[in-house]
Amino acid sequence: MGLQSKASSKRGLLKRALAGLSLIALAACEPISLGPVSVGGGGNSGQTIDTSRPVPVALLIPKSDSGAASVARSLENAARLAIADLDGVQIDLRVYDTAGDAGRAALLAQQAVNDGAKIILGPLFGEAANAAGVAVADDNVNVVAFSNNATIAGGNVFILGPTFRNTANRLANYMQRTDRDSVVILHNNGASGQLGRVAVQAASAQNGVRVDGAFGYDFSQESLSSAMAQATAAIQSAGTSTVMITDDYEGGLPLILDQLPAQGISPANTTFAGLARFDVRRDAFLLKGMENSLFAMPDQNMIGNFRARYQQAYGSSPHPLAGLGFDGIAAIGALIARGDQNALTRSGLMQSAGFQGVGGVFRFRPDGTNERGLAVATIRDQQVVILEQAPRSFSGPGF
Structure with a gap:
């Protein structure tokens, strides 16, 4: 793919993201419970089995x-x-x-x-x-x-x-061990965004990562721009090492990766990390915040x-x-x-x-919930690079 084609593909991705923010707003009004709703037995529930038979x-x-x-x-x-x-x-x-x-x-x-x-x-x-x-x-x-x-x-x-908490914990663990010990969170105000925010906050507390702010946005370009402006001010004030994005490519992720660097948050000084996998859209590899980003993925x-x-x-x-x-x-x-x-x-x-x-x-x-062994990856020169392999057992690093 030539440079012109890549740039055109990138513009198309950003246009779809903008359109998506407007469309998602129509579905975002439906209330979704964020509390546990399961009614199950406690203790050692479950059926006994005869392992000698099917x-x-x-x-x-x-x-x-x-x-x-x-x-x-x-x-x-x-x-x-x-x-x-x-x-x-x-x-x-x-x-x-x-x-x-x-x-x-x-x-x-x-x-x-x-x-x-x-x-x-x-x-x-x-x-x-x-x-x-x-x-x-x-x-x-x-x-x-x-x-x-x-x-x-x-x-x-x-x-x-796979859960937000598992991904957030893997990234926070890696961040703390590689001197990225502070984070600002950007999340949508829908149910998924709130769950993502809570997951990042809990994982940060567990791994000794300082949270310098969490900024939510509704499903509109105006709201997202306001949240990015607040995040920019917080990062510049506190010297935050990482901005964590809870959204995916159907939401605000591509716009944040493209526009936050334009507001002065350079990926050379601040790492862009996400709960979603960044590698699923190769046309997004040109986005300004993608270089040296952080995301987690299973053993490929x-x-x-x-x-x-x-x-x-x-x-x-x-x-x-x-x-x-x-x-x-x-x-x-x-x-x-x-x-x-x-x-x-x-x-x-x-x-x-x-x-x-x-x-x-x-x-x-x-x-x-579950806990899964995940690799930590980045994008360098428009290529996926594995920074730390997925652990092969629960006794080693990575959990």
């Missing part, structure tokens, strides 16, 4: 949801690929179609338990996963959902999706191996979320392989050594 596992996915059918297909394919890897472990996978509906998910979760399921894998969407967890809490059955919505985790509901070599295996098995590329289906079965299979009848109880799922997933190691936290 263990019934229910997979709840939105197969007939036109907007999510491709994701559902990939999740099921990946789950079956993981089953094929299990050595001496038998899983009786039973698939239920939620159609992407929370009410249906609750009914099918109960049906799955009535059919003998010892654990539920899925659903995909947070509302459906919460409904499924509530439906089977009294049956002492755990739900391992594909959602990344931390507000539904807890009790008998565990989530497999491992993900590449999974994609190759999936392609060979099914003749197509997996959906980006497919690995969650593999991870769920890999974790369940590893626990069953121990021969412990309590393998799928809460204490079993939370074993500290964790599991080997598609993108690296992961484990469940006591609050039902």
Whole structure:
């Protein structure tokens, strides 16, 4: 791609971001709960199993949801690929179609338990996963959902999706160890932005990173410009080393990366970091704040191996979320392989050594969220550079 084409692509990205801020405002008025809504059993909840026989596992996915059918297909394919890897472990996978509906998910979760399921894998969407967890809490059955919505985790509901807190903690840990020990947060005022802000603040406190301010913006260019002006003043006043952006490319991220340097925040002195992956849009590599930025990502070599295996098995590329289906079965299979009848109880799922997933190691936290091994990366000369590899276990640095 020539310089003219790259510049044109960059302009297109910024125009779409501006349009997106206006469009998202229409959807931003819908209230979203930020508090935990899961109703699940405490203690050591979960079904006991007979590891000498096939263990019934229910997979709840939105197969007939036109907007999510491709994701559902990939999740099921990946789950079956993981089953094929299990050595001496038998899983009786039973698939239920939620159609992407929370009410249906609750009914099918109960049906799955009535059919003998010892654990539920899925659903995909947070509302459906919460409904499924509530439906089977009294049956002492755990739900391992594909959602990344931390507000539904807890009790008998565990989530497999990557969380803001995990990413924020990985970055804050790296920042503190590399003399980037202060941060200003830029976040949208929607539910995701608020969750991102809270995650960065908590991770900063945990890792000894000073927070010099958090500035929110509504979904408009005027509001974003005002927040950037406030952030600029705070960074210049406190000598802040890092600006943390919670948004992604569908929100304010590209505009912040482009316009904050124009306001005097040079990436030569202040690191631009983000909870979203910066490498998913190569046309964004020209944005002024991209050079020497910080973001986190799973082990790309491992993900590449999974994609190759999936392609060979099914003749197509997996959906980006497919690995969650593999991870769920890999974790369940590893626990069953121990021969412990309590393998799928809460204490079993939370074993500290964790599991080997598609993108690296992961484990469940006591609050039902997860912790994943992530690499720290940057962009240099329009190329992705890995600054610190993803940890291969939970006993080394990076957590």
